[in-house]
Each structure stands twice: as C-alpha cells, then as structure tokens.
Amino acid sequence: xxxxxxxxxxxxxxxxxxxxxxxxxxxxxxxxxxxxxxxxxxxxxxxxxxxxxxxxxxxxxxxxxxxxxxxxxxxxxxxxxxxxxxxxxxxxxxxxxxxxxxxxxxxxxxxxxxxxxxxxxxxxxxxxxxxxxxxxxxxxxxxxxxxxxxxxxxxxxxxxxxxxxxxxxxxxxxxxxxxxxxxxxxxxxxxxxxxxxxxxxxxxxxxxxxxxxxxxxxxxxxxxxxxxxxxxxxxxxxxxxxxxxxxxxxxxxxxxxxxxxxxxxxxxxxxxxxxxxxxxxxxxxxxxxxxxxxxxxxxxxxxxxxxxxxxxxxxxxxxxxxxxxxxxxxxxxxxxxxxxxxxxx
Amino acid sequence: xxxxxxxxxxxxxxxxxxxxxxxxxxxxxxxxxxxxxxxxxxxxxxxxxxxxxxxxxxxxxxxxxxxxxxxxxxxxxxxxxxxxxxxxxxxxxxxxxxxxxxxxxxxxxxxxxxxxxxxxxxxxxxxxxxxxxxxxxxxxxxxxxxxxxxxxxxxxxxxxxxxxxxxxxxxxxxxxx
Numbered sequence: 001x002x003x004x005x006x007x008x009x010x011x012x013x014x015x016x017x018x019x020x021x022x023x024x025x026x027x028x029x030x031x032x033x034x035x036x037x038x039x040x041x042x043x044x045x046x047x048x049x050x051x052x053x054x055x056x057x058x059x060x061x062x063x064x065x066x067x068x069x070x071x072x073x074x075x076x077x078x079x080x081x082x083x084x085x086x087x088x089x090x091x092x093x094x095x096x097x098x099x100x101x102x103x104x105x106x107x108x109x110x111x112x113x114x115x116x117x118x119x120x121x122x123x124x125x126x127x128x129x130x131x132x133x134x135x136x137x138x139x140x141x142x143x144x145x146x147x148x149x150x151x152x153x154x155x156x157x158x159x160x161x162x163x164x165x166x167x168x169x170x171x172x173x174x175x176x177x178x179x180x181x182x183x184x185x186x187x188x189x190x191x192x193x194x195x196x197x198x199x200x201x202x203x204x205x206x207x208x209x210x211x212x213x214x215x216x217x218x219x220x221x222x223x224x225x226x227x228x229x230x231x232x233x234x235x236x237x238x239x240x241x242x243x244x245x246x247x248x249x250x251x252x253x254x255x256x257x258x259x260x261x262x263x264x265x266x267x268x269x270x271x272x273x274x275x276x277x278x279x280x281x282x283x284x285x286x287x288x289x290x291x292x293x294x295x296x297x298x299x300x301x302x303x304x305x306x307x308x309x310x311x312x313x314x315x316x317x318x319x320x321x322x323x324x325x326x327x328x329x330x331x332x333x334x335x336x337x338x339x340x341x342x343x344x345x
Numbered sequence: 346x347x348x349x350x351x352x353x354x355x356x357x358x359x360x361x362x363x364x365x366x367x368x369x370x371x372x373x374x375x376x377x378x379x380x381x382x383x384x385x386x387x388x389x390x391x392x393x394x395x396x397x398x399x400x401x402x403x404x405x406x407x408x409x410x411x412x413x414x415x416x417x418x419x420x421x422x423x424x425x426x427x428x429x430x431x432x433x434x435x436x437x438x439x440x441x442x443x444x445x446x447x448x449x450x451x452x453x454x455x456x457x458x459x460x461x462x463x464x465x466x467x468x469x470x471x472x473x474x475x476x477x478x479x480x481x482x483x484x485x486x487x488x489x490x491x492x493x494x495x496x497x498x499x500x501x502x503x504x505x506x507x508x509x510x511x512x513x514x515x516x517x518x519x520x521x522x
Contacts, residue, residue, distance in 0.1 A: 082377075
C-alpha cells in the first residue's frame with residue numbers, strides 16, 4: 001500500500017473510531033449516571049444484567065428497539081419524524097470539528113504525521129458552536145409537532161433557555177480565543193503546552209478561572225441538564241418535549257443529550273484543560289489518553305451536579321442567565337482584553 | 346470536479362428551499378426550509394474560502410434569528426395561514442400594495458440580470474485582490490470592521506439598540522392605556 005492510500009485508510013479508521021467512541025460514550029454515560037446516582041443515594045443501581053450491571057445499556061437499547069412506535073393523531077407527521085433526527089445529527093456532527101489527540105505517525109507507519117480528530121478546521125470553535133446551536137431545533141420541533149401542551153411548553157422553555165445561555169457561553173469562548181489568538185481548537189490546545197515555573201501546566205483554566213466556571217454553567221444549561229433541565233421538568237411537564245415519543249425515536253433524544261454532554265466536555269478540555277497535553281503519556285504518543293481522562297472528569301462532575309443540586313425555578317433561571325452569568329462573562333471578556341493589551345499575556 | 350458538483354448541490358438546495366419557503370401554508374415548514382437555505386448558503390461561503398462568514402451565517406441566521414422566528418410562530422400557535430381571512434380583506438392583498446410588490450420584484454430581476462451579465466468582470470476583480478483566504482480571515486475582517494467601516498458598525502449597533510428599547514417599551518405598556 002502506498003502512502004496516499006494508507007493515509008486515506010487511517011483517516012477513515014480515525015473517523016470510524018470517533019463515531020464508535022461517541023456511540024459508546026452515550027451508552028456508558030447512561031450506565032455511569034445510574035451507577036453514580038445509586039452510589040449517591042446509597043443503593044447499588046443497575047446490577048443484574050451482565051457483571052455489575054455492565055450490559056444494562058444494551059438491554060435498555062434492545063427494549064426500546066422492540067417497543068411500538070406511537071404518534072399522536074394530530075401530530076405533524078413530517079416534523080415529528082424529523083425532530084429526533086435533527087437532534088442526534090447535530091450532536092454527532094458537532095464533534096467532527098473537535099480534535100482529540102496530537103499529530104502522530106502511528107510509530108513510523110506514515111512518513112508525514114496525521115492529526116487525530118475527524119476534521120481539522122481553522123474555525124473549529126465556531127463550527128462546534130454553530131452546529132450545537134442547531135440542536136435546539138430538534139427539541140423545539142419535537143415540542144411543537146407533538147400537538148400536546150406539555151411538549152409545547154417543554155419546547156418553548158428550551159428555546160428561551162438556549163438563547164439566553166448561548167450568549168454567556170459564546171462570550172466565555174471569546175476570552176479564550178483572544179488569549180490563544182486563534183479560532184482553531186488545535187492551535188488553542190498547542191498554545192497550552194509546557195509549564196509555568198516548571199510545574200504548573202500552562203492551562204487556560206489558570207488564566208480564565210471565571211471563564212471556565214461560566215463555560216461549565218452555560219454548558220450545563222445548553223445541554224438541558226439538571227439543575228437547568230426545564231425542558232423536561234417531570235413534576236410540571238410529564239417528560240417535557242419528548243412526552244409523546246416512544247421506541248427508537250424516543251431513544252434518540254437522550255442519546256443526543258449524552259453526546260452533547262461529551263462534546264461540551266471535550267471542548268472544555270481543549271479550551272481550558274490543555275487538551276491532550278500532560279506528563280509522561282504524551283511522550284509515548286498516548287496524549288489522547290490524557291484527553292479521555294480529562295473529559296471523563298468533567299463528565300463525572302456533570303453527573304455529580306445532577307444528583308446533588310436541586311432544580312432552579314424557571315424565573316430564577318432567566319434572572320441568573322441574564323443578570324449574573326452574561327454580565328460576568330462580559331466583564332471577564334473586558335478584563336481579558338485589557339490584560340492582553342497591558343501585560344502582553 | 347467534486348467542487349463543481351458540491352457547488353451545484355448547495356446552490357440547488359438554496360434555490361429550491363427558498364422557492365418552497367413562499368409556497369408553504371404552514372409557517373413552521375417555511376422556517377425549516379429557510380434554515381435549509383441558509384445552511385446551503387453557508388456551504389457556498391465555505392467554497393469561496395470564507396469559513397468565518399459561513400459560520401457567522403449559521404450562528405446568526407440559522408442559530409439565533411430563526412430560533413426567534415420559531416419562538417414567535419409557536420407562541421402565536423398559527424399552524425395554518427387562514428385562507429378565508431387572508432384572501433381579500435388583508436391589507437397586504439390590496440391592489441396598491443400588490444403593485445408596489447410587483448415593482449420591487451421587477452427591479453430585483455433587472456438587478457439580478459445586470460449582475461449576471463457583469464459576472465465575468467466581477468470574477469476577475471476577486472482574483473486580482475490576491476489571497477482570498479487571508480482577506481476573509483477573522484483577523485482581517487475584524488480589522489476592517491473597526492477601522493474602515495467603524496461608522497457603519499457603530500450606526501448599526503445603535504439602530505439595534507433603538508429597536509430593542511422600542512420593543513421593551515411596547516411590551517411594557519400597560520394594556521389599559
């Protein structure tokens with residue numbers, strides 16, 4: 001096999017691997033969520049299917065596959081079908097612009113190194129932001145097309161919430177972009193290599209602590225997770241936008257949510273936690289293991305928050321988003337710009 | 346070859362979706378088709394080596410403005426444009442308004458034909474400007490926006506602010522007065 005063909009095959013393998021990992025991430029997160037929830041509530045969680053309940057996600061998926069697909073009589077046929085597809089497509093597509101490993105030649109297999117990640121885009125931050133913002137249509141359309149008041153309210157809440165928190169989210173992103181001087185996630189990660197004083201890693205987390213907190217809070221709100229899970233507040237809205245869905249169509253919504261969580265954590269890792277940079281492993285070409293571990297830590301925090309913090313009230317959510325989070329993000333942006341100008345950070 | 350094929354796919358989707366936007370009875374479908382059209386346009390921008398403009402198009406139009414449209418349509422809950430009421434009595438259907446619309450459409454067609462006739466000169470002009478990717482980079486767009494076009498930029502932002510204040514004023518007015 002000549003180099004060009006080999007390169008093409010390896011690129012395909014990387015894409016396939018990313019896709020496979022994402023699908024697995026959603027399945028594993030379902031299990032992790034239930035296990036950690038069980039741990040926090042002093043019980044076992046799923047335990048019967050497979051060793052320690054490891055095969056529980058598979059059982060869940062099989063069960064959902066064999067359920068009957070229902071559609072309310074007055075639902076809008078096209079949009080009702082389209083909504084879960086939009087959700088899950090946007091979730092998968094957003095990860096395409098996220099790099100998850102350094103350049104590698106696969107131990108000398110290739111003569112020029114290949115970049116780990118589906119696509120290396122020079123405006124990757126914007127691509128991820130643009131595609132994740134498309135995900136809101138899945139939820140809104142699901143709410144509207146179901147022709148049910150609970151679904152509609154869930155969809156309305158979701159669109160209002162996403163518009164509100166997108167602002168703070170984008171402003172927090174802008175501070176990091178200014179520091180790195182690039183919109184490419186790969187260049188942002190490379191700007192974070194090395195150490196201060198020999199032992200503090202040059203992560204933007206230490207330059208942008210406020211930005212990181214804003215990013216994480218807005219990220220939780222963007223992915224509709226507790227304590228911001230208003231679109232599906234079960235005490236008020238039955239199950240929110242996905243009340244009328246069943247079978248595989250229903251399964252696609254949680255899957256999209258878990259993949260969105262993964263993307264959000266992966267972008268946070270690239271922007272604030274130095275991506276695949278870390279001691280030892282990076283030297284052996286295994287930097288992506290660091291990446292996986294950092295993403296895992298953020299995902300654990302996601303689940304941790306969900307089972308320990310109670311849900312906000314809806315007006316509190318709006319007040320918090322507009323009156324605290326967004327001004328804080330703007331102040332952070334101004335402070336960052338001033339620091340870059342005066343100290344040449 | 347592949348690029349040309351992509352160009353026809355993107356422009357085809359953009360034209361067909363835009364045409365269908367007008368033809369829908371259900372405003373929800375119109376919105377979705379308009380989003381598809383915006384997406385295809387952003388594909389064309391990428392082919393023009395302007396990824397920043399492409400992403401701004403998706404984020405601003407498809408991501409923000411259309412969500413707002415969707416929000417309004419959902420709140421008004423208008424699944425159908427009511428045909429009986431819409432037909433004769435609506436102010437937009439009056440002959441004067443319709444003639445003005447026809448005039449605008451005619452002007453637009455003349456403009457389009459004029460642009461298409463001059464298309465050869467235009468492509469030469471773009472080529473003469475040199476590196477397209479460098480011109481459309483975020484850095485140069487930002488620099489031009491805050492130097493050469495500063496007045497237009499600030500004027501637009503004041504315009505948007507005025508619109509926002511107006512909207513708040515209208516919304517805050519008490520119903521009794």
